[in-house]
Amino acid sequence: MKPTIAVLGGGSIGLLLAGRLQAAGQSCVVWTKTRSQAERIRREGLGVDEGEGTPSQRLSIEAVPWEDADTFEEGVVLLAVKQTSLTAEFLSRLAVVVPPSATLVALQNGVGHEALLRRALPGRTIILAVTTEGALRIDDTTVRHTGRGDIRLGDDGKANPESLRNVEGMLKAAGFSVFLSKELGIEVKRKLLINAVINPLTAILRIPNGGLTETPERMELARALFDETFSILSEYGVDEQEASWDTVMRVCAATRDNRSSMLQDAVMGKPTEIDSINGEIVRLAARLGRDAPWNRAVTALVKAIH
Numbered sequence: 001m002k003p004t005i006a007v008l009g010g011g012s013i014g015l016l017l018a019g020r021l022q023a024a025g026q027s028c029v030v031w032t033k034t035r036s037q038a039e040r041i042r043r044e045g046l047g048v049d050e051g052e053g054t055p056s057q058r059l060s061i062e063a064v065p066w067e068d069a070d071t072f073e074e075g076v077v078l079l080a081v082k083q084t085s086l087t088a089e090f091l092s093r094l095a096v097v098v099p100p101s102a103t104l105v106a107l108q109n110g111v112g113h114e115a116l117l118r119r120a121l122p123g124r125t126i127i128l129a130v131t132t133e134g135a136l137r138i139d140d141t142t143v144r145h146t147g148r149g150d151i152r153l154g155d156d157g158k159a160n161p162e163s164l165r166n167v168e169g170m171l172k173a174a175g176f177s178v179f180l181s182k183e184l185g186i187e188v189k190r191k192l193l194i195n196a197v198i199n200p201l202t203a204i205l206r207i208p209n210g211g212l213t214e215t216p217e218r219m220e221l222a223r224a225l226f227d228e229t230f231s232i233l234s235e236y237g238v239d240e241q242e243a244s245w246d247t248v249m250r251v252c253a254a255t256r257d258n259r260s261s262m263l264q265d266a267v268m269g270k271p272t273e274i275d276s277i278n279g280e281i282v283r284l285a286a287r288l289g290r291d292a293p294w295n296r297a298v299t300a301l302v303k304a305i306h
């Protein structure tokens with residue numbers, strides 16, 4: 001059966017989505033960065049460890065190196081690469097592979113990707129998504145689902161309703177909690193608040209998400225970074241300070257064993273998404289004529305790691 005869903009990026013979130021969708025009987029292809037990863041997935045299958053320690057039965061799934069991906073007429077492309085991968089070269093190839101008949105779903109954390117994608121892919125159906133699922137790639141063919149969350153899809157009137165319903169249905173069938181949101185701009189900022197606290201601190205301290213709540217000193221750091229970030233984002237529509245803090249704490253608990261995506265990058269010596277997360281808070285503060293010293297400091301510290 002010809003795949004109707006392509007997952008671009010065989011990393012933590014990409015392998016989780018691909019594994020769940022394929023297990024639910026939907027025909028998927030994973031577009032990987034390297035030829036060797038595609039070969040291993042084709043040869044060994046894909047294992048999704050749902051947290052009990054033993055990967056599920058290995059799923060047979062199609063995988064192709066991104067450089068060999070064909071134009072994906074009428075398919076759904078789930079974009080699961082980091083913000084840092086959205087280079088000019090990558091975006092121009094994306095514009096060839098994703099024709100106007102296809103739908104692109106963007107799952108990036110942080111801010112910046114929407115403008116880049118809309119500029120590079122005019123006339124395409126682009127659905128913005130925000131997810132609080134936690135995932136950790138164990139190796140090229142295995143992923144661990146480290147935290148249950150949800151996936152919010154932007155119902156902003158720009159995406160055609162049929163494509164939106166199709167994406168909602170296929171993700172629900174794969175067992176995800178999916179919500180449509182008419183206020184995705186605010187959801188993006190709420191998620192930005194969560195990532196602006198958890199990601200840099202876990203990357204600097206080299207601890208899993210749950211570790212942030214384990215000592216009063218870490219909690220104090222998290223609260224100071226949260227308060228500053230909230231006070232900036234409240235000028236851009238994010239409200240309910242204490243409920244937002246509770247949400248950050250809930251995400252730490254729900255993804256207790258996860259290494260945040262920023263910690264994963266820091267450990268592997270890869271560029272992180274810090275500029276699209278805390279760097280963005282510094283820019284939003286500057287637009288208000290304000291400073292954001294905590295965010296400036298964690299941005300500098302995370303950049304200094306690599």
Ligand SMILES: NC(=O)C1=CN([C@@H]2O[C@H](COP(=O)(O)OP(=O)(O)OC[C@H]3O[C@@H](n4cnc5c(N)ncnc54)[C@H](OP(=O)(O)O)[C@@H]3O)[C@@H](O)[C@H]2O)C=CC1
Nearest residue numbers: 009010011012013032033066081082085108109134135261
């Ligand atoms: N992990 C998590 O729990 C969560 C992540 N997110 C967000 O989801 C997005 C993806 O994160 P995550 O899955 O953790 O990141 P990963 O780094 O684990 O995965 C990204 C994947 O994209 C691949 N890739 C990079 N560049 C290219 C390219 N040019 N062509 C094809 N593939 C490419 C990478 O390959 P290689 O490894 O070979 O470089 C990697 O396999 C990020 O924006 C992140 O913030 C959101 C919620 C939770």
Ligand SMILES: CC(C)(CO)C(=O)C(=O)O
Nearest residue numbers: 132134198255258260261
């Ligand atoms: C939800 C969370 C914090 C899960 O680790 C995440 O978004 C990330 O790691 O980037």
